[in-house]
Amino acid sequence: MTAQIAFDPSVELVDTRFTVPGMRCAGCIAKIESGLVELPGVISARVNFSTKRVAVRHDHDIAEDGLLAALQQLGFEAAVADANPLATDERETKRLLRALAVAGFGMMNIMLLSVAVWSGAGGVTRDVFHWLSALIAIPVVAYAGQPFFASALMALRYRRTNMDVPISIGVLLATALSLYETATGGAHAYFDGAVMLLFFLLCGRALDAMMRNRTRAGIGALLGRMGKSASVIQSDWSLKRIAADKLEVGMLMSVAAGEALAADGVVEDGSGAIDNGMLTGESTPVPISTGGVVFAGALNLLGPLTVRITAVASDTAIAEIARLMDEAGQSRSRYVRVADRAARLYAPAVHTLAVLSFVGWMVAGAGVHQSLVIAIAVLIITCPCAMGLAVPAAQVVASNTLVRHGLLVKDGSALERLAEVDMALFDKTGTLTLGEPRPDVSGLGETERAVALALAQKSRHPLSRGLAATLTAQGVKPAVIDSIDESAGFGISGRWNDTPVAIGRASADGAALASELTIGDQSWTVRFSDPMRPDAVEALADLQSMHIASVILSGDKEEAVQDVANMLGIDALSAMEPANKLAQLNRLKANGHRPLMVGDGLNDGPALAAAHASIAPATASDASQQAADAVFIGERLAPVALAVRIARSTMAIVRQNFVIAIGYNILAVPLAIAGLVTPIIAAIAMSCSSLIVVANSLRLARAAK
Numbered sequence: 001m002t003a004q005i006a007f008d009p010s011v012e013l014v015d016t017r018f019t020v021p022g023m024r025c026a027g028c029i030a031k032i033e034s035g036l037v038e039l040p041g042v043i044s045a046r047v048n049f050s051t052k053r054v055a056v057r058h059d060h061d062i063a064e065d066g067l068l069a070a071l072q073q074l075g076f077e078a079a080v081a082d083a084n085p086l087a088t089d090e091r092e093t094k095r096l097l098r099a100l101a102v103a104g105f106g107m108m109n110i111m112l113l114s115v116a117v118w119s120g121a122g123g124v125t126r127d128v129f130h131w132l133s134a135l136i137a138i139p140v141v142a143y144a145g146q147p148f149f150a151s152a153l154m155a156l157r158y159r160r161t162n163m164d165v166p167i168s169i170g171v172l173l174a175t176a177l178s179l180y181e182t183a184t185g186g187a188h189a190y191f192d193g194a195v196m197l198l199f200f201l202l203c204g205r206a207l208d209a210m211m212r213n214r215t216r217a218g219i220g221a222l223l224g225r226m227g228k229s230a231s232v233i234q235s236d237w238s239l240k241r242i243a244a245d246k247l248e249v250g251m252l253m254s255v256a257a258g259e260a261l262a263a264d265g266v267v268e269d270g271s272g273a274i275d276n277g278m279l280t281g282e283s284t285p286v287p288i289s290t291g292g293v294v295f296a297g298a299l300n301l302l303g304p305l306t307v308r309i310t311a312v313a314s315d316t317a318i319a320e321i322a323r324l325m326d327e328a329g330q331s332r333s334r335y336v337r338v339a340d341r342a343a344r345l346y347a348p349a350v351h352t353l354a355v356l357s358f359v360g361w362m363v364a365g366a367g368v369h370q371s372l373v374i375a376i377a378v379l380i381i382t383c384p385c386a387m388g389l390a391v392p393a394a395q396v397v398a399s400n401t402l403v404r405h406g407l408l409v410k411d412g413s414a415l416e417r418l419a420e421v422d423m424a425l426f427d428k429t430g431t432l433t434l435g436e437p438r439p440d441v442s443g444l445g446e447t448e449r450a451v452a453l454a455l456a457q458k459s460r461h462p463l464s465r466g467l468a469a470t471l472t473a474q475g476v477k478p479a480v481i482d483s484i485d486e487s488a489g490f491g492i493s494g495r496w497n498d499t500p501v502a503i504g505r506a507s508a509d510g511a512a513l514a515s516e517l518t519i520g521d522q523s524w525t526v527r528f529s530d531p532m533r534p535d536a537v538e539a540l541a542d543l544q545s546m547h548i549a550s551v552i553l554s555g556d557k558e559e560a561v562q563d564v565a566n567m568l569g570i571d572a573l574s575a576m577e578p579a580n581k582l583a584q585l586n587r588l589k590a591n592g593h594r595p596l597m598v599g600d601g602l603n604d605g606p607a608l609a610a611a612h613a614s615i616a617p618a619t620a621s622d623a624s625q626q627a628a629d630a631v632f633i634g635e636r637l638a639p640v641a642l643a644v645r646i647a648r649s650t651m652a653i654v655r656q657n658f659v660i661a662i663g664y665n666i667l668a669v670p671l672a673i674a675g676l677v678t679p680i681i682a683a684i685a686m687s688c689s690s691l692i693v694v695a696n697s698l699r700l701a702r703a704a705k
Contacts, residue, residue, distance in 0.1 A: 103199040106140030130182040137191035227262030264311035272302030381682035390657035397700040398650040407639035414629030417613035418647035427599035428554035437466040437528040454478035542641035581607040664689040
């Protein structure tokens with residue numbers, strides 16, 4: 001995506017974004033960012049690792065092709081973001097999953113054959129098993145290793161290295177030696193080690209790809225709320241349906257009741273109500289009339305509106321929120337960088353140990369064959385199974401425990417961040433409250449309820465929907481109403497037994513959230529409230545017991561927010577726009593806090609993406625659920641506090657797992673280097689260390705009790 005920006009009257013700059021699917025680690029990020037800024041005319045280059053994109057700010061004279069060539073010289077295939085649709089990344093994820101499935105299938109079958117050899121099979125039987133292993137392993141390595149081989153070749157072609165180069169060398173070396181051993185009738189083959197290494201590395205790549213897909217899906221869901229097309233008024237006053245990306249500023253569009261706007265604009269004719277909650281967080285529909293400003297994605301609830309377009313496509317307010325979510329996601333990528341940096345150091349360390357073992361034994365006069373066998377034993381015994389399971393095993397058990405208590409964790413790494421939060425920021429409507437206007441119908445008799453239900457169920461207004469839901473739940477049967485008519489801004493009316501009936505705007509003082517039912521010359525005011533979640537007080541007290549202070553961060557009006565804050569006894573900030581919420585989050589983080597954001601509206605999307613950790617209710621918008629790390633189900637708020645408690649227990653278990661894994665390596669690696677461990681013993685030791693880590697993680701299943 002390219003956008004014109006203002007920088008200096010004498011220098012015109014542009015922002016161009018590229019997708020770079022081949023970046024794998026912190027080294028790739030540093031290489032791309034430092035390599036691009038060395039080009040004359042490039043002002044800055046910033047990588048978003050989670051979405052595998054790089055944003056380049058550069059002189060207008062530099063063409064996109066020049067930047068693509070520069071990225072290729074750095075060792076990375078790239079494409080302009082607009083020219084690389086999401087489907088391309090979906091294909092990459094599917095390719096990794098296919099490779100993972102093939103590696104897993106191969107690993108299981110080769111391990112079964114290896115067990116027979118380890119159990120003492122010899123002679124012709126052993127040779128047959130080795131050849132069967134070779135028949136499985138060679139095509140598996142050739143197929144499942146492609147993601148690593150292609151990346152390594154690309155880097156070597158431009159005389160550079162990356163993490164995939166030592167991985168590819170290790171896998172190919174182990175496979176080649178195993179094939180040699182098989183062909184010469186050797187006692188041992190090591191196909192299992194090579195395929196197993198590929199399997200665990202592919203697990204990490206596939207999980208990373210799926211996590212990035214979710215990030216993009218959140219932004220896509222947000223932009224999906226915009227109307228796909230609009231009815232544009234032509235010069236002869238006829239209407240022509242035009243796709244949203246073909247709309248232009250200055251066009252006049254007619255927006256029917258119930259239709260989502262496809263562009264920002266100003267109302268030139270008509271009046272009614274707009275559901276603007278996703279942008280402003282306000283819990284009630286906003287009355288709109290001539291001269292009012294409306295935004296893309298908002299829903300026109302009542303009569304038709306004529307709107308003059310003022311902003312389209314990427315210039316709309318909803319597109320700005322999507323951009324904020326994308327930018328906010330960059331701050332989260334530092335966790336990925338830390339994890340990847342550890343992996344980047346681990347792989348070379350393992351291969352260096354293997355090489356040093358080989359060289360050392362060669363110098364000691366052990367010969368090529370024995371030296372290679374020892375080096376491969378080192379490779380197998382240092383396979384990062386226990387280390388690799390230390391985090392995911394604990395995360396899986398913790399996630400399953402939380403699911404049983406009504407909270408879905410979307411990203412395993414979210415547990416790490418949840419364990420670190422030191423304050424909680426709550427949106428009001430739909431988060432601390434249920435977000436559903438519920439009427440007090442105690443003042444209505446049986447007849448009034450039947451008439452009210454008959455009228456309410458014919459309207460799309462949120463208050464009418466709430467009234468209809470409540471009366472239907474009470475088993476009320478609707479009256480027979482005819483001549484029903486809905487008038488924008490005034491309500492819905494009809495005739496019941498030749499008596500005029502209507503539900504419309506309440507005229508009573510102080511009835512900000514109310515409707516007025518009229519039957520003949522009598523009227524009743526039906527007040528609505530947005531009830532608090534039943535255990536909100538207890539949940540906040542539970543967080544406080546963990547030294548986590550709670551604050552309301554809402555886009556709603558001050559009086560509505562303050563009422564809830566007073567009931568809960570916590571501080572509150574009101575009338576916060578999406579950018580204000582994001583700025584507040586960034587200020588807190590700059591001051592050393594690690595905030596937890598809990599929100600449900602589209603206007604909470606950037607804040608959810610920028611927070612240290614985030615949780616959304618299941619009733620939240622699609623974009624908010626995608627932006628959040630976890631989603632809780634039901635009306636109770638208790639899962640939020642439980643998530644923090646379980647996350648802290650999980651991190652304690654993870655630290656114990658790391659101690660087990662590191663202790664295993666400290667004990668086993670020197671023995672392997674000393675030539676005291678055969679590949680069989682190495683494989684058994686590696687499996688035992690993994691089982692101990694899994695058993696320790698299973699203790700988390702009792703953590704919520």
